[in-house]
Amino acid sequence: MGLNRDAQGEAGAAVTPAGAHGGHRGGLFGGGGPTFLTTKLDFIINWGRRNSLWPMPFGTACCAIEMMASAASDYDLARFGMERMSFSPRQADVLICAGRVPYKLAPVLRRIWDQMSQPKWAVSMGACASSGGIFDAYSMVQGIDTIIPVDVYIPGCPPRPEALIYGLMMIQEKIRGETMDRRVELRAEDPYAAGAPRATPEEIAGLTGPFGNSTHQNQGSGRGPKDRVHRPADRIV
Amino acid sequence: MATKTVEFQVTRNPEAGMDFRPAAGPIAPVEPDLDSEHMLINIGPQHPATHGVLRLVCELDGETVVRVIPHIGYLHSSFEKLGEYRHWNQIVPLTDRMDYLAPLIYNCAFAMAVEKLMGIEVTERCKVVRVICMEMDRIFSHLLWLGTTAIDIGAFTPFLYAFQQREKIYRLHEAYTGARITTSATRIGGMMADLPEGWTDGLKAFLDDFPKTLDEIDRLLTTNAIHIGRTQGVGAISAEDAVNYGFTGPNLRASGVPYDVRKDRPYYDYETYDFEVPIGEHGDCYDRYLVRMEEMRQSVRILRQALERLPDGPINVEDPHISLPDKTDCMSDMESMIHHFKLITDGIPAPPGDCYFPVEGSKGELGMYLVSDGGPKPVRWRVRPPSFVNLSVIPKLAEGHMVSDLIVINASLDIVLGEIDR
Amino acid sequence: MSDQQKNPFEIVERGPAFSDRLEVAPPPAGGAEDAHPSVAALRERFPDAVRRAEVSAGDQHVVYVDPDANLEVLGFLKTDDAHHYDLLVDVTAVDYGGGLPLQVVYQLWSIPHRRALRVKCELPLERLHIRSVTGLWNSANWLEREVFDLFGITFEGHPDLRRILMPENYAEGHPLRKDFPLRGRFSRAEQTRRALSQDPKDYYIPEELEVGGAPSLPEALRPRTLEDGSEG
Numbered sequence: 001m002g003l004n005r006d007a008q009g010e011a012g013a014a015v016t017p018a019g020a021h022g023g024h025r026g027g028l029f030g031g032g033g034p035t036f037l038t039t040k041l042d043f044i045i046n047w048g049r050r051n052s053l054w055p056m057p058f059g060t061a062c063c064a065i066e067m068m069a070s071a072a073s074d075y076d077l078a079r080f081g082m083e084r085m086s087f088s089p090r091q092a093d094v095l096i097c098a099g100r101v102p103y104k105l106a107p108v109l110r111r112i113w114d115q116m117s118q119p120k121w122a123v124s125m126g127a128c129a130s131s132g133g134i135f136d137a138y139s140m141v142q143g144i145d146t147i148i149p150v151d152v153y154i155p156g157c158p159p160r161p162e163a164l165i166y167g168l169m170m171i172q173e174k175i176r177g178e179t180m181d182r183r184v185e186l187r188a189e190d191p192y193a194a195g196a197p198r199a200t201p202e203e204i205a206g207l208t209g210p211f212g213n214s215t216h217q218n219q220g221s222g223r224g225p226k227d228r229v230h231r232p233a234d235r236i237v
Numbered sequence: 238m239a240t241k242t243v244e245f246q247v248t249r250n251p252e253a254g255m256d257f258r259p260a261a262g263p264i265a266p267v268e269p270d271l272d273s274e275h276m277l278i279n280i281g282p283q284h285p286a287t288h289g290v291l292r293l294v295c296e297l298d299g300e301t302v303v304r305v306i307p308h309i310g311y312l313h314s315s316f317e318k319l320g321e322y323r324h325w326n327q328i329v330p331l332t333d334r335m336d337y338l339a340p341l342i343y344n345c346a347f348a349m350a351v352e353k354l355m356g357i358e359v360t361e362r363c364k365v366v367r368v369i370c371m372e373m374d375r376i377f378s379h380l381l382w383l384g385t386t387a388i389d390i391g392a393f394t395p396f397l398y399a400f401q402q403r404e405k406i407y408r409l410h411e412a413y414t415g416a417r418i419t420t421s422a423t424r425i426g427g428m429m430a431d432l433p434e435g436w437t438d439g440l441k442a443f444l445d446d447f448p449k450t451l452d453e454i455d456r457l458l459t460t461n462a463i464h465i466g467r468t469q470g471v472g473a474i475s476a477e478d479a480v481n482y483g484f485t486g487p488n489l490r491a492s493g494v495p496y497d498v499r500k501d502r503p504y505y506d507y508e509t510y511d512f513e514v515p516i517g518e519h520g521d522c523y524d525r526y527l528v529r530m531e532e533m534r535q536s537v538r539i540l541r542q543a544l545e546r547l548p549d550g551p552i553n554v555e556d557p558h559i560s561l562p563d564k565t566d567c568m569s570d571m572e573s574m575i576h577h578f579k580l581i582t583d584g585i586p587a588p589p590g591d592c593y594f595p596v597e598g599s600k601g602e603l604g605m606y607l608v609s610d611g612g613p614k615p616v617r618w619r620v621r622p623p624s625f626v627n628l629s630v631i632p633k634l635a636e637g638h639m640v641s642d643l644i645v646i647n648a649s650l651d652i653v654l655g656e657i658d659r
Numbered sequence: 660m661s662d663q664q665k666n667p668f669e670i671v672e673r674g675p676a677f678s679d680r681l682e683v684a685p686p687p688a689g690g691a692e693d694a695h696p697s698v699a700a701l702r703e704r705f706p707d708a709v710r711r712a713e714v715s716a717g718d719q720h721v722v723y724v725d726p727d728a729n730l731e732v733l734g735f736l737k738t739d740d741a742h743h744y745d746l747l748v749d750v751t752a753v754d755y756g757g758g759l760p761l762q763v764v765y766q767l768w769s770i771p772h773r774r775a776l777r778v779k780c781e782l783p784l785e786r787l788h789i790r791s792v793t794g795l796w797n798s799a800n801w802l803e804r805e806v807f808d809l810f811g812i813t814f815e816g817h818p819d820l821r822r823i824l825m826p827e828n829y830a831e832g833h834p835l836r837k838d839f840p841l842r843g844r845f846s847r848a849e850q851t852r853r854a855l856s857q858d859p860k861d862y863y864i865p866e867e868l869e870v871g872g873a874p875s876l877p878e879a880l881r882p883r884t885l886e887d888g889s890e891g
């Protein structure tokens with residue numbers, strides 16, 4: 001196992017190859033760049049991390065049932081080192097947000113994400129969590145990526161257990177590519193951003209605009225008059 | 238969370254120098270008097286034992302629950318508002334996302350209600366197929382309830398057994414509708430398709446296999462001392478109260494009230510099937526468990542009879558105003574294609590009026606209330622949510638029990654948050 | 660079905676009209692509405708309060724009742740032995756839009772008599788008040804709260820009338836009204852901001868805070884307890 005091959009093997013799957021930035025090599029301990037020691041350590045740490053992920057199941061609706069099915073006998077998530085569903089956010093690595101997230105639940109989701117300790121990843125399972133799905137209505141968050149950063153989106157309504165397992169394997173793949181010298185950059189978190197939306201208002205407007213079929217959903221149901229009526233009892237502030 | 242600071246009265250004895258000793262006589266309250274102290278704890282909304290995103294705020298006296306205040310709405314997805322913007326047929330996909338534990342019951346209930354409003358009589362085959370779908374999903378839903386409740390009580394094995402059987406129903410769902418949970422199987426005036434070939438054999442195989450597993454779970458739980466100790470006498474409610482609080486379904490029957498929509502307001506010839514409605518007598522968690530176990534057995538009986546009488550013939554009504562033309566025709570025949578296009582874009586108009594149609598869902602009386610003003614979309618689509626009403630009783634049931642009993646009571650009500658919050 | 664033999668193209672040409680079958684049969688003359696024993700009894704007992712009765716969807720009886728008399732009429736229906744509607748199945752409301760009055764709908768079912776009845780009260784928009792029936796049926800508790808939340812109808816005498824599905828400080832109005840837009844009144848960014856900027860104290864209702872902030876607690880500790888308690 002040569003040094004070169006190892007370094008490439010580790011960096012091959014990375015989002016950004018570790019050597020692409022840095023470039024300056026400062027001996028065995030690295031002056032910020034990868035060295036023999038750090039890549040070996042990376043390999044061991046990442047191997048350990050990716051094979052003992054503890055998911056935090058944030059299951060709300062139908063997708064949660066599929067998540068339960070993946071943890072049960074037939075699909076058996078435990079094969080991937082994830083048998084310990086961690087119901088406490090402080091002991092969890094991966095947040096699996098499975099199901100619809102209404103605005104009333106948004107602060108809860110954000111708080112759970114803030115309570116998880118680094119390193120942490122987020123999986124958005126299902127159409128509703130990723131984009132609001134068919135629920136383009138007044139009470140629904142249009143994609144949890146407006147609230148927390150998301151690493152993997154799993155499409156489907158609901159995604160099959162295989163899809164969830166595949167999504168979690170993509171997280172494992174992502175971990176494989178992480179290197180120590182980029183740790184600070186990858187794990188940077190602004191403590192003052194806790195509890196605030198992840199996206200800026202412009203970003204939210206861009207992400208949540210109605211598209212496809214839902215743009216046609218503006219007409220009301222009936223044949224009756226559709227003018228607005230003034231209602232004295234309305235509690236608008 | 239009210240905590241009390243305990244004050245030690247330490248008197249300084251000047252003669253003793255630096256040696257501090259408490260003065261003789263009674264030390265002022267070392268054990269604070271906790272009788273009047275109540276503590277507030279918050280369970281949920283993200284908690285594994287609340288079966289969804291339910292939040293319970295409990296006021297405790299020691300470990301005894303004095304008061305529970307449930308907070309719901311953490312999964313309010315505005316189904317009813319969305320329904321007002323959709324054609325009748327387009328609402329069907331919404332219904333199975335409402336109760337994802339028994340999707341086909343919701344599909345069928347909605348289609349039946351619309352058919353009642355429009356005055357459509359579905360074909361004989363369709364009726365039996367819908368009965369099969371509904372009874373299959375009653376088992377499907379009760380199995381999930383059984384598994385998760387067993388976990389709450391401390392038994393993990395029934396969960397795995399139950400999910401193994403559920404996986405078989407998943408496969409039947411998938412073979413018929415193409416989806417595991419979000420089935421969307423009904424259409425106004427029929428089903429999306431006829432049963433695929435060999436599907437009934439799959440169901441028969443399931444029916445042969447399933448009672449064995451059920452018996453195994455039965456052996457694990459019914460006479461289990463821990464299970465009995467945790468559930469008997471917990472969360473009991475009298476028959477009178479149960480009716481007054483609006484209980485329906487297995488919860489009501491566990492209290493001894495023989496009200497079952499299938500028997501009392503029969504639809505789809507349920508009166509001609511030979512089955513019994515189990516009734517409990519104490520109205521506690523154990524009776525609710527027994528009633529549901531027996532209901533699964535009765536569902537197996539109904540399914541066997543339904544398979545036997547499944548008639549041949551068309552599954553959709555032959556009315557060009559309602560049923561879509563055959564897909565093959567649409568591809569080769571101009572008229573059929575235009576017809577298809579018209580039906581999809583304009584929808585099916587319903588006569589003005591309103592209609593309430595109840596069916597026996599897995600959680601209780603599931604009613605669909607539809608109001609139409611003559612257009613192809615409803616003015617109001619209201620779902621009478623059985624578990625919403627069932628859950629509203631929890632403050633009464635849990636009063637005076639321990640916190641751990643509260644979890645069992647909550648589990649025994651068999652709630653599904655998707656339908657409570659809608 | 661005479662249409663069946665015709666060319667489907669012709670039918671389609673006619674557009675989305677009702678077929679003959681879809682037309683609602685006119686209610687049979689001779690007071691079919693009164694065929695229901697409870698309707699007849701109500702007419703006799705409360706001649707002023709019963710506004711009209713109708714039969715919908717073939718066999719479902721509906722009685723329109725004066726909203727000021729809802730408690731008396733429903734109380735009679737529940738307690739009288741000949742009717743005995745002991746199960747209040749549902750309480751809901753209907754908004755037709757266009758300035759029409761809101762309807763409060765009670766679905767009743769009598770377990771001993773196996774009989775159903777629907778009672779409706781029409782509320783003009785300027786006066787969305789009605790008396791609560793929680794005193795008669797406990798099941799009305801949450802159902803009325805839901806109607807209050809989604810339609811803004813006030814139930815007088817309800818023990819605990821606050822929002823149930825929407826957050827307590829929801830400021831956009833009552834979502835199931837016809838004049839409420841599907842996606843809410845605020846922009847998505849504003850909705851997100853509002854959702855996330857909630858004070859932890861908003862999670863609790865005054866009753867709970869009373870327990871949480873018991874007076875025996877030192878003043879300095881009290882705010883902390885409230886925040887701690889809000890963690891899930």
Ligand code: SF4
Pocket residue numbers: 061062063064098099100125126127128129133156157158159334419
């Ligand atoms: S994506 Fe589909 S299955 Fe998942 S929560 Fe949303 S509606 Fe349910």
